[in-house]
Amino acid sequence: MxxxxxxxxxxxxxxxxxxxxxxxxxxxxxxxxxxxxxxxxxxxxxxxxxxxxxxxxxxxxxxxxxxxxxxxxxxxxxxxxxxxxxxxxxxxxxxxxxxxxxxxxxxxxxxxxxxxxxxxxxxxxxxxxxxxxxxxxxxxxxxxxxLGNLRKAIAECVTGEEKNPRYAADFARLRAELLSQLGDLAEAERVYQLLLMTKPIAWAHLGLARCQFGQQKYVEAQSTLQELLNHNTQYMAAYDLLARTHQALGQQEAAKKILEDAVAISPNMVHRLRHLGDVAFETGDVGVAEKAFKQVVAKAKYSEFRNPEDHVRLVKTLVKKGDANQASGVIRDMERSLRASANVDACRAIASGLLQEMMGNLSGAANELTNAVNAVGASRGLSTDLKIGLVHSCLNIKLDQQASDLMLNLMNDTESGVSMDDAVQVFEKAGRHDLAEGMGEQIKHQVDELIAHAAEQRGQGDLRAAVDTLSAALRKAPGNMSLLPAAASAMLKQLDDLGWEAPLAEQCQFLLERMRRLDPDHPTLETLMAQYQHTQRKYGISVVA
Incomplete structure (x- = not known):
């Protein structure tokens, strides 16, 4: 310009x-x-x-x-x-x-x-x-x-690397980031590795580790990050990812130590303090959790994006500590300093319910948590973790219906990331096998209805609608072995009849690989794989042996 x-x-x-x-x-x-x-x-x-x-x-x-x-x-x-x-x-x-x-x-x-x-x-x-x-x-x-055309953006990066050699590494970085956004982590990993063959670049090491982490190669990611920090002791994003890697490997204490080291170097990042508080709480280190969450609440006080969930985290920690006076003070601060909204109402009620339960007032806790469930229904943007925590709180004081309704709503929320298996696990971990079975039956019924609806749409020739319906069902039950072949078959039908679309083809291939992992002897797998290759050849897409 x-x-x-x-x-x-x-x-x-x-x-x-x-x-x-x-x-x-x-x-x-x-x-x-x-x-x-x-x-x-x-x-x-x-x-x-x-x-x-x-x-x-x-x-x-x-x-x-x-x-x-x-x-x-x-x-x-x-x-x-x-x-x-x-x-x-x-x-x-x-x-x-x-x-x-x-x-x-x-x-x-x-x-x-x-x-x-x-x-x-x-x-x-x-x-x-x-x-x-x-x-x-x-x-x-x-x-x-x-414009949302990430594939075209990647092609522009390749052209840009050739035309502007002085920005070649920057174009490669952008290309790798776009590949990661598209879920092509293996190819993004290859781009970072090629960059690192020329010279050690801190951000390329971090990008490589992110790709390894995304592919669940946690030990490799750990090694990459440790090498990065050995040469760049103040590269803060590496600490954050290394902590998450330790968590993925079940090494919570190691994750806490990494985050404490990072906060000692760079003490002002709210997201890191919040992460430290969460990990410390999970490991039972109430002192560290309290200190971290107090800093989060204090630092976020001046932000336009104050999150009432931070007050809930702090109250939850103080309740675990047994400090009713401080917990009450945090709730009063939330009521006084945050603008009224459904989110604030939900968080205030959750925090108050936790405090009432700690003080032995179970009827008061039940009233507050029921109010919280109602407020959550009108809220926007509250985290899945907060809602699952509310489910646990409801179960603790026998609010079974509220817990089940809230979990079912989470299942039907496409943004929550909660699958059928996740929902059932929550109840199983709480020792409520009866509710887990009931939830499983409700979800199975919903999935069966969606499969039947998709079959009807497909029969009417509306292939895109059928694929959309089955994709929604997959978000509820990603490992359902009735749903996976139905979804793959619908995607293949759309590709064959309406033309090859790379993103849909990638999604279909992912589903076929998931089927192979879950049930390599599934009776439809071989047929579906053959159909996928046939459609590739039909549209001149190269088939890699």
Whole structure:
């Protein structure tokens, strides 16, 4: 982009004179579309109203009105986590040399660039031009990503690598990330390995470990991450993934130790503190969990995205500790400081139910938890973990119907990720085999109805609708051996009659592989595999032996 006058810029700085200086510097490059924000909160409200090409953000937002607890790094965490900015938004941090040494050392949520104070107009504009020029090189790939055409974006990355050798590694990185999004982890892993053959790159090591983790190659991921941290002791994202790897291997204490080490190096990341609190709670280390969750609640206080679930986590920890006074105080703080909403109502009722149960008031606990179940029905965005925790709380005080209804709703929520097997396991682990059996029967009945409905749609020639129906059923029961062949058969029929679609073909192949793993002697497997290969040949798709 050669016309920098077309850029839109947001200045985030509590100092009015600094904003005026920045505005003057940018105007010398012909940039006039400039908005101001004095704090993280006002920046988020501005970004919610319009998108910006460039965000110039002061690291120290300490004097910002109303949210003095957030710095520029925490603002960037909120923007990235809540996807308020697209990956190609240019975010440049303005900071002093002393702060920069701390921030860059932790390699945490890296902005596009840093500009150290004091700086000249030429130094600032040079950084902006460099970032804009780089973005222009990647723009065709970015446009395909924005359109949702990730395959085309990957092809643009391949072309970009050939045309722009100086950005070859960056294009390869983007290509690997897109492959990972598409679920092609093996190919993404290969891209990272090829990069690492040329030189050791920290982000490539991390990407490789993520691919290994996603393929459940946990021991390999552990080894890759350990090698990365041996050479980059402050590469924080590696600590996070290493902790999750230890958890996947059942090594909770090791995961807690990794997270404690990470928090000691970089103490301000809310998501890591929350993770540490969760792991510490699971291992029974109430002291560490309490400290972590208190920090989460305190740090999130100044965020536009305060999550009432953090208060529930803290109350749950204090209840386990037996500290009714502090738990009551946290609930009062939740009522006083959070805006009224169904989410807050649900979390307040859950926390109050936990406290009432601890104090032996079971009727009061039952009333609160019943209110929580009702509020959850009207809520949006509450986590699956919170809802499953509510199921357990209901079971503890014999609210069987509420527990069953809530679990069935989770099963029918496509976003929850809760399968039939997950739902049954919750009741089995709670020692309620009777409820597990009842839940299994309800789900089986639902799946049978969906299979019958899909067969009717297929008979009427609506192949896409049949595939959609069976895909919904698969989310409820991904290992159902009546459902898997029905879904694969419907997908193959659509591919054969309506044309080859790579994403659908990949999904079908995945289902056939799942069938092979679960029942290699299934009577329809060989026929379905032969049909898949026949359809490949029909459309000229190469068949790998």
């Amino acid at each position: 050669s016309d920098y006058a077309a850029l839109s810029v947001l200045l985030v700085d509590p100092n009015q004179s600094m904003r005026a200086n920045l505005r003057n510097m940018l105007s010398q490059a012909g940039i006039t579309s400039i908005d101001d924000a004095v704090s993280a909160g006002t920046a988020i409200r501005q970004i919610n109203k319009k998108s910006y090409d460039v965000i110039l953000c002061e690291y120290d937002l300490g004097s910002g009105a109303g949210d003095s607890g957030q710095d520029g790094q925490q603002l960037l965490e909120d923007l990235r986590h809540h996807k308020l900015i697209v990956p190609w938004t240019i975010f440049i941090m303005l900071t002093s040399e002393g702060v920069y040494s701390k921030v860059i050392g932790a390699a945490e949520l890296t902005p596009t660039d840093y500009v150290l104070k004091p700086f000249t107009v030429d130094a600032l504009l040079q950084r902006v031009r460099k970032a804009v020029d780089r973005r222009e090189v990647f723009m065709r790939a970015y446009q395909m990503i924005e």
